[in-house]
Amino acid sequence: MGIQILLHLTVMLVLAPLLFGIIGKTKALFAGRWGAPLFQPYYDIIKFFKKGNVYSTTTTWIFQVAPLVYLATILVSSLLIPFGGLKAPVYFWGDFILFIYISGLSRYFIIIGALDTGSSFEGMGASREATFSCLAEIVLALDFIILAILSKQLILSEMVGGTILSSWPLFGPVLLLVGLSYFLVLLVESARIPIDDPTTHLELTMIHEVMFLDHSGWDLACVSYASMMKFFVLGSLFVNILIPFHNLSAILQTVVFGVGMIGLAIIVGIVESCIARLRLNRIPELIIGAFVLALVGLLIILIKGV
Amino acid sequence: MWLELVLILIIFLGILILGNNRLGSMIQLFALQSLLLSITPLLIQPGLHAGIITIVTILLKVVFMPTLLFWAIRHVSMRWEVYPLIGYGKTLILCGLLMAIAFLISSKLDLPDKSTSYLLVPSAFSIVIIGFLLLVSRFKAITQVIGYLVMENGIFLFALLLLEKTPLLVEIGILLDIFVGALVMGIVVNNINQEFGSASTINLTNLRD
Secondary structure (H helix, E strand, O other): OHHHHHHHHHHHHHHHHHHHHHHHHHHHHHOOOOOOOOOHHHHHHHHHHHOOOOOOOOOOHHHHHHHHHHHHHHHHHHOOOOEOOEOOOOOOOOHHHHHHHHHHHHHHHHHHHHHHOOOHHHHHHHHHHHHHHHHHHHHHHHHHHHHHHHHOOOOHHHHOOOHHHHHHHHHHHHHHHHHHHHHHHHHHHOOOOOOOOOOOOOHHHOOOHHHHOOOOHHHHHHHHHHHHHHHHHHHHHHHHHHOOOOOOOHHHHHHHHHHHHHHHHHHHHHHHHHOOOOOHHHHHHHHHHHHHHHHHHHHHHHHHOO | OHHHHHHHHHHHHHHHHHOOOEHHHHHHHHHHHHHHHHHHHHHHOOOHHHHHHHHHHHHHHHHHHHHHHHHHHHHHOOOEOOOOOOOHHHHHHHHHHHHHHHHHHHHHOOOOOOOOOOOHHHHHHHHHHHHHHHHHHOOEHHHHHHHHHHHHHHHHHHHHHHOOOOOHHHHHHHHHHHHHHHHHHHHHHHHHHHHHOOOEHHHHHOOOO
16 A cells, blocks of 8 residues: 555656656647757756745745645645556545545645735736636536446546446547546646646736746745646546556556557647637636536436436 | 547537637638538448438538638628627537537437437537527627528438438438528628628618618
């Protein structure tokens, strides 16, 4: 148990920044540049860890705790999801609700951390993050409900595990809809381009990134590392839903999972290169679209019966 | 399995059309939807009959009508549907609700032929509803034409239930009717634009000598 958890966390800690490296490389190649090295996110995190912290006098202890809580919640939520051959080390009946609430908790802490600085700029980002993520949470819950009905399980790692394989021939359309709507949720939650531009520090383009403007040193390292791992966790759920590979041997599963994750990073990079960021008031429409897609999936299950 | 995937993609494209505010990409999405639609007869019942319908549908709905619509928007020089009657988010929510009703109704329907696919009737209803929402919630004449055509796509899906029972001539006649309808609407849009200087249908509610 202990070793499993350690292994799980190590895999994620080591590989999460690589995905961001791949996304950056894809975007650079699309733009006709050579781009930053593949391991640039690692160098960035190491650089941040070497720096000291600077705290504004208006901030309180909440500001210092928030990055740690953010990091911790992401680490805990990763334990509920299988990574290829590695089974989920922690599981119990109904843990998909825990998954939703843990991501709620992490969001709550980064929001109050941002509000704690007293900067109106960060307050704006916090307000946007709260609005969009509370809309996206409904879609995420609906996706989980569909998966739970299909697999007749309430354990997250079982919902996306072996039973999804038998669902594909019968419920392929439903899973396609779930995958599409979950992909939009993934983009909202990890603040990627049609929703939010993670590379700029301009006032009007920021939702997620703006909340970390006052963080420095260790705190900044924690926060950006945690954001990368959040993408890894959500992405691995996506790969688990869309690529049914659960009857293979453990090594093959891991290989398929790894290829799937790299493919996801490349897809996200391509999406970011092809699409411009949406206007802020169009984002709820995108999330409503994702909701309607998931709703159609649910309706199909209801009229067909499992 | 393949038929159902295609039907889901058709619904997905319908939702995309509904949430779009660029006329050009709406027409492109409509053409893509029609292309997927034209494959469905072959998936239901492969054969000469279905093949001819597929070819005629592709010619009319994927080639001619989008070209006509593109010609119309170039002629009227408009790109955006700026102020819809009902906002985009609200239209999408309405679409979800109406689709739920459509799915419930079609599960209650007692159809003679259940052999094709459980998704065919609900998705036909959903596409009709999407087209209907486009018709009632937008002001621009071109968007209304697209709404009408999307609605017709839904009716086409519904008619697939009777694929083997309908004579070929009748089906091609229906398709030609629609083509003529779209042609007339294209000309009407052009005339509205010449008369009022814009292709918004709000102008048509005023009476004058």
